[in-house]
Amino acid sequence: MSDSVQPTASSNKPFPVVSKPFAPDDEAALREALKRCSPSTFEAAVQFRKTGNADHMPAVVIGVIERFVEPDLRAKLKDADDDLRLIEDLGIDSLTMMEIVILVEDVLQLTINNDELRSLRTVGDVKTFIDCKIRGLPLPRPTKFLPIEHIGAVMPVEPPFLFLNEASVSSTGANGKYRITGQEFFLQGHFKDNPVMPASIMLEALGQLAVLFLLEGAPAEPGKAIGANTIYFTGCEGVRAHRMCKPGDILTLSIKPKRTKVPLATFEGAIRVGQEKAVIAEEITLTFSYVESAVAPAVINGAAQPVPDSENSARPLRVAINA
């Protein structure tokens, strides 16, 4: 297993989904293989094997993951979004990941290489990965988890006007967190003796996450990169604030791209605090332009370097043999 193998490069081959007719013997074997999974998982697997319809795949994958998660953690998976993390949130270690893979391979009749596994960190990563395998699409770039140092290095804004503490970026969107400390300068006046996070600042935070997506997650065009200093806010529609946010609250931000075509990129965005909705923005629009990729990614002040990608993506999803 080589560290230099690029998952996207090695596995871009279509998979023969339905190689032979689904026989009663196959159904019995499938039932045995999935005997500890929910009935709906088995049903979805049967449908997939009979029709090759990839729409059944997420139910199979989630059902298999659920079967390997300790019972007291399964609730998390029930109402999980795609950002639920396999290791940190579900307690899945690298050996369990192998067990999941073997069962998924067996049930969906596909082959997964160890190299391809290493970058799968969230439930969404797994679903997207399997979907691409089945449809023979190029594998997406894995979710990147960006620590604050990296965010500070690539963003065109900086404290005290940076409203992201951490973020993750995938090819389908970005997620971030910001904790309202109470020390923010604008809270001194907003409001009098009653610090409440301004809704306009919360939109700014979503906008910043969208900027981060453009810089770190948007599909690149050959020889070109989006210039950090070319991105500006142009518009926002369908904004509703549902909840006051105060010092101590941790804002969970998410954006998903709707269209990205130079010079405009539109996103939908949402902020939650725990499970509560705080802000919805149906459409946030940014303007941007490309620069020669030699000058990108943008480096603020020419000082800090982005964290090398390998550090983020080389997660321990390979079996750690201690022998």
Added chain:
Amino acid sequence: MPRVFITGLGFITSIGNDAATVAGNLRALRHGFELYPPFQKPEIACKVIGTIKGFNTDSVDPEDWTYPEGYEIKRETIRSMAPHGLYAHCAFLQAVADARLGEDDISNTRTGLYAASAGSPMLTYFHHDRLLKLGPARSSPVGIVASIVGTLNFNLVAAFKIQGASCGFSSACASSAHAAAYAFDEISLGRQRRMFVVGGEDGNRDAILPFAGMRTLSLQTDPALASRPFDVARDGFVGTGGGVVVVLESEDEVARRGVAPYCEILGWGQASDGYNVAISHPDGAGSRLAMDNALASAGVAPGEVDYVNAHATSTLIGDVSEARALRSVFGAGGARPAISSTKALTGHGLSLAGVMETGFCALAMRGGFIPGSAHITQLDPACEGLNIVRETLPAAPRTVLKNSSGFGGANVALVMRAPG
């Protein structure tokens, strides 16, 4: 040198799954044998084994296994276990409770674990067969750690977060006696304060049947007659499995924690026959020297020994060679310790035997009895001249010697003494 004490015991054996039941059955000479369903076939001449009750570990998938209420084991812990790993895990929990150990007492750099098992032939076969038929990509990532020799220590050390010394011992039927002996050394050399000594065997078809290939198993169909060490009509051993854990602690730890030990381990000795890969030395040369070495190391004269828990497995050659060794060690000075083989009740636990029977000796010292050597109808004349007790004696042994022997002519003897 710090003195070393036994402070906790845990048992999953053919004669009981807790110390009280085991002690009761030892005292009453109730055996744990049954006709074993997988052996009730014409091509298998051996019919009886010492069965583990309350567990079902027939499946190659640990998630299918059932075990008694009161134990709770997570999937991520049980998935890499062999059947004997489950038995030993349960015994470990018993031993921890018996020794009144807290989490901090178990997981620290001065507490270690030595284990002995022969691995899991059932799981070795299953995983290897799958590997060759379906290829590595369809093979379980825990196939190796569940099946190879060492599976017992890998799993227990991880499950209970042991941070001190850990190691597995492989000297066949002397293995867990070696584990106990070297655990004693770890403490008496001041390296560790506490050691868990663990023995385990699957005791199922795949673990026991290979001994039929050696023609060393009893072919008796009557469970009450199959295992009868020292009897003239004995015809081989009866296999068994299980898991046993013995907790050893330094005298400082015993004093600090204020626990009452079962007994002290005074010393041990070993020697090898240098004779045959599988057959005992006819005169028990290695066994005799191991006992001599153990007594010398313990500073105990042969005449002080009240009870010998023999290795005797009920094989034709082995029992006689041990009897000769015992006569040589004790006969010269006229010492007549009570001698019995508790394998008449449990069957032969193979790698598990040494620590299981060490645990039995501890129970006997605390319980004030010497278990009889059951099922002897007519003593083998070759074993005459020894005080082989056929009934349980209601007397507490003060000084006890425990013999173990394994393939290759490995012999180990441990010397223990009741407290006070």
